[in-house]
Amino acid sequence: MKAPIYGVMAEFDNPTSLVNAAREARARGYRKLDAYSPFPIEELTEALHLPKSKLPLIVLIGGILGGLTGYLMQYYVTVIYFPINVAGRPLHSWPMYIVITFELTILFAAISAVFGLLAVCGLPMPYHPAFNVPRFALASRNRFFLCIEARDPLFDRKATEEFLESLDAREVSEVAH
């Protein structure tokens, strides 16, 4: 019995073969798939049936929190904590609050976009088995990879490798843990 592996990875030359391979693998019933490419490929989202990104919701919540923080902070300071009476003008001078409320909305939304991105991508991740494949370094240059993970119920070391080889892959290799 050989040591357990993370999955099997196939290397492709161009985005079209990768997308076709991903579609084929889905059609075969594989579900634990991931594709790696040097640039975003729109078609992969649909080919891999990726879930809708959670980022817009995260950013919306961040923005609302930022706006509330900005407005309430100014309200608290100018009305409650440090009121300055300028010729009897209203302390709650909301038109003057707009700029800072707006800036903090943007700031909080942008911060939640960036940290949300890292969170949903699971970054920073110092180690990932995919990097054990020596040729994987090319995934950030000019090659395209499709990985079927071992935790897929249909995964069978031999059969999966043979399946990937049938997809006009340049090379198929096992991914060590």
Add this chain to the structure above:
Amino acid sequence: MADERQIADEELQPAPVIAPGYTFGTVTDQIASVVLTRRTPIFWVACFAGGFALLLLFLWAVALLFAKGVGIWGIMIPVGWGFAITNFVWWIGIGHAGTLISAILLLLNQAWRNSINRFAEAMTLFAVACAGMFPLLHMGRPWLFYWMFPYPNAMGVQPQFRSPLVWDVFAVSTYATVSFMFWFVGLLPDLATLRDRARNRIARFMYGILAMGWRGSARHWSNHEMASLLLAGLATPLVLSVHTVVSFDFTVAIVPGWHSTFFPPYFVAGAIYSGFAMVLVLAIPLRHIYGLQGLITDKHLENSAKVMLATGLIVGYAYMLESFTAWYSGNVYETAAIWHRMTGPYAGAYWFLITCNIVAPQMLWFKRIRSTPAFLFMASLVVLVGMWLERFVIIVSSLAQDFLISSWRIFTPTRWDWATYVGTIGLFTFLFFIFIRLLPMISIFEVRTLLPQAKVEEEPER
């Protein structure tokens, strides 16, 4: 008939954004090789050394400022703002082009931006860093800068949230933070490329830490695209708001020559105008030295020149409107302010700025000039000088001659005013050339998407 239609279609096809013949590999290698090499061009060394020398001058001027106070500058009541705020407004305006290219042109789906957005964003960051120096140094006691933020303190006082100067603190610090984050998010995949390509162990380790384990998974990319889009959507209103808030510093005051409602759009247009000039000043020599003409093509330069021309015309319109409003208002102080600008002690600066900002850019109407990099470079320098003079004239001439003749006083810059200003140009050059050497100046992954091979060829329906 069919043939004719085909020819017409071909003519209507937009010209490719980058030169033909590139592959994913060559694009990656060419951009990464600028960073991952032991050889440093003489041009880089010379610019870096020049920037470093001016940076030392800046440190000298600042050390003297800390020791003696703002009295070493030429500022004197009524001209309390002098060079410091002029330089602040000028620098922050330059930064705006970077955000325009990275955010607004992304939302407008302008693919040509992909090869100039990275260094334009870096330019934004460094320009904002230079801009931020001036209000800090101008404070007199810069080490107490944190008093500008609302924080619980034992003094029992808080910032005045009804003042545009406090708005400025929030606008500029938000702008700097968001620009940095946007830049870093775009950098992540390219850091991964450098990590995978670096031979040097230390370099590989450092890029690896910064890339945070990016592996280009489809899940990463779909979220990355979403994040870029969201950040672009957030940065677009932000960039317009920043110079608007900067202009509020003037319009909210009642000083004649400042107190007018058209300042916000006028300032934003001027900001983009000077920013694109700076983009051209940086891009033209860089693409020549590093042989990047295939990626930053003449088309990029021409498009930038067109943006410059358009925003320059808006600025020209604003100058006319400024004079018209002053006359039409019937307000004796407003009329006098404009009249002093045109004929008073700063008339030389005023007419020189009109020449730089309105007359000179009209050359950009000609395609021959737009497609000659040397001319464009000169035109951009002229615009940068013109825009600096514009900020100077607005600030200084309005303050020097306000309501009471008895309080008038002419501002003359001292050598330390000049040293601080020129010093920040050194700071900018220093930071920018460090960036050129250590990080990819063109977004590698976004250029890959421009290649024709990047399109997925769909099989016809069976």
